Amino acid sequence: MDKFDTELNKLGITLTSRQKEQFDRYYELLAEWNKVMNLTGITDYDEVNLKHFTDSLTIVRVKNMAEISTLIDIGTGAGFPGIPIKIVYPHIKVVLLDSLNKRLKFLNTVIDELSLESVETLHGRAEDHARNIKYREKFDLCVSRAVANLSTLSEYCLPFVKRNGTFVSYKSGTSDEEIMHAEKAVDILGGKIVKIDKFTLPDTDMGRALVKIEKVRNTPGKYPRKAGVPGKEPL
DSSP states (O other): OHHHHHHHHHTTOOOOHHHHHHHHHHHHHHHHHHTTSOOOSOOSHHHHIIIIIIHHHGGGGTOOGGGOOEEEEETOTTTTTHHHHHHHOTTSEEEEEESOHHHHHHHHHHHHHTTOOSEEEEESOHHHHTTSTTTTTOEEEEEEOOOSOHHHHHHHHGGGEEEEEEEEEEEETTOHHHHHHHHHHHHHTTEEEEEEEEEEOTTSOOEEEEEEEEEOSOOOTTOSOSTTHHHHSOO
């Protein structure tokens, strides 16, 4: 925990003893469930703390989380970045969306074991749920560490974001060309790239880029296109 504490302190985050217990239990569940299903290729304690937990929380570099009330994590997988954010900022109402039901069973176990409140797991595709009035343009913040082209990811994510809200995409440090090519798609969907924060995760050679996109206009009703199309035909 000492290394984890040190890196979080650099981000201006100080964990309570309860939060430390929650992160440790999260790690234990991740390691346990990973033996029977593919959740992560990273299982070493320090590496999970750094490459999953700390990485998830680097969002504070581009966003004041005290201003956020509602968050949706698209393609959450094993719960990154949504669950680490929820542990540190328990006031935020969080929705975790993933297309694989077995991952959601894991996440529901984590939510129960960590006694997290106001967290909803949502099964299905982003393209379908983004058309539901319960979720469309209802979130202050959308986050995604999902491995998808930024043009495609923007079509998945921006329809969930309120006007004047924010979408933050976690990208590798070598994604400059991808980000540049996504500008047109972001504009069509009502967004504007306002910041690209590049850094290297401590003690690693992992270059990271947080792409901060503000929602400046409502997303046109025809987006997202039907399931599968954004991936095959990016805007």
